[in-house]
Amino acid sequence: MKKYFYETKFFIFMRILFDGLMALTAAAIPALQKKLFDLFTGNVTETHSFLTVIIIYVTCLLGSVLFSYLSMIFTWKTSLNFEQSLKGDFFKSIFNYSYEDFSAKDVGEYISIQGNDITALEQDYLTPLIDIVQVANRIIIYGVFLFLNVDFRISTAILLGSILTIIIPKLTSKQLATKQNAYLNQMGVYVSKIKDFLEGFKVIQSRTRKSINREHEEVLANTKNMRFNYGKYKSLAMSLEYLSLNFVSAIAFIIAAFLLFKHEITVGTCVATFGYINSFIGPIDSIMYDLNSVSSMKQTKEKVLSYLKKIPDDKLIVTKKFNTDIVFDNVTYDYANFSLKGVSCKFEKGKKYALIGHSGSGKSTMINMLMSYMTPASGNIKIDGENINSLDTANIMYCVNQNEHIFCNDFMNNVTVFSSYSESNVHKVTDNLKMKIVDVIKSNSNSQQLSGGEKQVIGIIRMLTANTEICLMDEPFAAIDAKTTEILENTLLNMKEKTIIMVTHKLSDDLNKFDEVLLMDNGKIVQRGKFEDIFDTDEFKKMKFV
Incomplete structure (x- = not known):
């Protein structure tokens, strides 16, 4: 898989760069909100400072939108180039098989891997892996702004709670991978059946149509059930992650409310706290999802790579x-x-x-x-x-x-x-x-x-x-x-x-x-x-x- 990361390294770098710049501009917004509230709740309103905050705030908003757009453009470039390269190599590899090796598997399975598994690798392996790097950058950026603009007790509680929530994906990843792999294998069976039915179209007529429809409905129902089992477990895993993140948000909210009540933090700091809870928890949520996705694709990755190991026999x-x-x-x-x-x-x-x-x-x-x-x-x-x-x-x-x-x-x-x-x-x-x-x-x-x-x-x-x-x-x-x-x-x-x-x-x-x-x-x-x-x-x- 390293080969495909290397081939798209420029797009990956640009995607991560612009995402980092987007995070930097977005992380400044709660700090500017804090500055604004502290200006208006103080004894003196400084007009010059007020205008400066407004200008910087608008600049950061526009900057975050621009950098987000550029990051998404390079996200598309990365994904499409990765998928094109992997699908191209998959076909080149298949075409190098001996006829006996090729015939050992149904053509529908090759089609399913090309149409489903490789696309799944792009969506649930490549993208999450890059996201993990991007999220790590965001956590560092938001973490620095968090400790600079929010009381250290609140910052420490958010940071420690967020780290603990990362354990959740490890508890569910293995079972999730098993269920996803079962679903993708069943998709291979379904594609093979569809191909078989369509190639036998001349056999389908008034006497056979009902039975063939019944066969199709049966394999379709099995595929639906496999996907539902995967989706049900994935929903459970995501709900557990959401619960843990909400728990961190609640702890930070309670600490901020208590310190505000005790007059140990300003209203501006409290506002910034709530802004950083959302900004900081969001990346943590993403990294948990990404870790689960990457773990769940392990078997699919090994399956696809096993097909790519066939190379021409240059000794002929x-x-x-x-x-x-x-x-x-x-x-x-x-x-x-x-x-x-x-x-x-x-x-x-x-x-x-x-x-x-x-x-x-x-x-x-x-x-x-x-x-x-x-x-x-x-x-x-x-x-x-x-x-x-x-x-x-x-x-x-x-x-x-x-x-x-x-x-x-x-x-x-x-x-x-x-x-x-x-x-x-x-x-x-x-x-x-x-x-x-x-x-x-x-x-x-x-x-x-x-x-x-x-x-x-x-x-x-x-x-x-x-x-x-x-x-x-x-x-x-x-x-x-x-x-x-x-x-x-x-x-x-x-x-x-x-x-x-x-x-x-x-x-x-x-x-x-x-x-x-x-x-x-x-x-x-x-x-x-x-x-x-x-x-x-x-x-x-x-x-x-x-």
């Missing part, structure tokens, strides 16, 4: 060229109810491969392991003799999935991934394809509104724009019409420089276009070779007619 070798082959050497991967069992095979540079088999036979698992979305339980996957776990393959390998993600943006930003890939490559690809569907896709400013087939076309153009030597495809034409599929498939399979590994459910003669077909069943490669060689095998016939 960045591969620029694919030279010879991809080798699976006795590779195994275990699911709960399925295993990829000792797979060994080779994919040679420039050749085109089709992976076929029943759903759940292991085809997509092989693609996912090549993309490092999954890590083999045993065995090795090597590219040009190097273990894939030691390589950054982004420059030589790209995968397009059946449900390729399409951003809520225009065609160009989607296929270049916001200018990650060259626009000139886009023009080369689209000119080569010469399909009317591309013009239709380009005309839509929000590519998420396109049909499933049109989205798959974008995914394929994106892959070709990335211009990698190895192209992995998992059912890339499932939603595309036959004519467009033929154009795209022929274009891809005729690219001699590309090594293509494609998962497909097609069992037609089109498989003859591939150099080799691998037939998978129950986590094993049971046949491989030219399509004409495996067409008459028992394994192929069994798959075709089941």
Whole structure:
């Protein structure tokens, strides 16, 4: 967290400086009130002194307003820069996760941390911490004015009573932190549910709407109850603090009244006492609230920082060229109810491969392991003799999935991934394809509104724009019409420089276009070779007619 304080240090300094100047001008006001009352209750009214007091009083009032405004401006600057920096680093960190690490948590939890936890850190951790410094300055300033303008017995009583009240937050902070963390975790659950419901909007209709509303109401009620439990305990903690502060005010009031009755202090001193009680108690109240807030955010701070600890693995070798082959050497991967069992095979540079088999036979698992979305339980996957776990393959390998993600943006930003890939490559690809569907896709400013087939076309153009030597495809034409599929498939399979590994459910003669077909069943490669060689095998016939 030190990094984010350091990045906003200028704004923090200016905020504290102007707050201190505001406190200085505000602290002078009760002293001027004391001077004014003492002038009018004395035997002689000094006109010159009266005018001087009025001028200084007005100056202090205007000064406190100006310095308060400037302090608030830098408060906004501090908060917004802190939040921007933390949210930026949070996303950078998440984007450096491996797919397995990323998938271990629901997307809704990441959204909740970004939208709730980090904002809570700014509001209930950063701001209170800076407030504590500001309040400490105010206490020192008000304390000096208090002892200079108020009887030392009253000043001592206010000071000692105020110090004792600071103990109260320590008594409630741990339980408050627990309840706040429970609420924020429940918010993560709620956001995940909302995301799930909205993404499943097509399922919501007259028969399902009531049940889905009931599910939503249930999680919403749980979230409300968690927040109420947190709010209820926070209200109790704040009430205890308020009680202790009122007790200090009462003690100071009684002592001032007694000393005034005994004629040991002037009316002006009494007026100043009441002014400083409010001025002094206010910062004490703030520091108690801030201490509670900072303590309550401890678990949230540790949670957010745990996400920021992920950094890129700089030890990965960045591969620029694919030279010879991809080798699976006795590779195994275990699911709960399925295993990829000792797979060994080779994919040679420039050749085109089709992976076929029943759903759940292991085809997509092989693609996912090549993309490092999954890590083999045993065995090795090597590219040009190097273990894939030691390589950054982004420059030589790209995968397009059946449900390729399409951003809520225009065609160009989607296929270049916001200018990650060259626009000139886009023009080369689209000119080569010469399909009317591309013009239709380009005309839509929000590519998420396109049909499933049109989205798959974008995914394929994106892959070709990335211009990698190895192209992995998992059912890339499932939603595309036959004519467009033929154009795209022929274009891809005729690219001699590309090594293509494609998962497909097609069992037609089109498989003859591939150099080799691998037939998978129950986590094993049971046949491989030219399509004409495996067409008459028992394994192929069994798959075709089941």
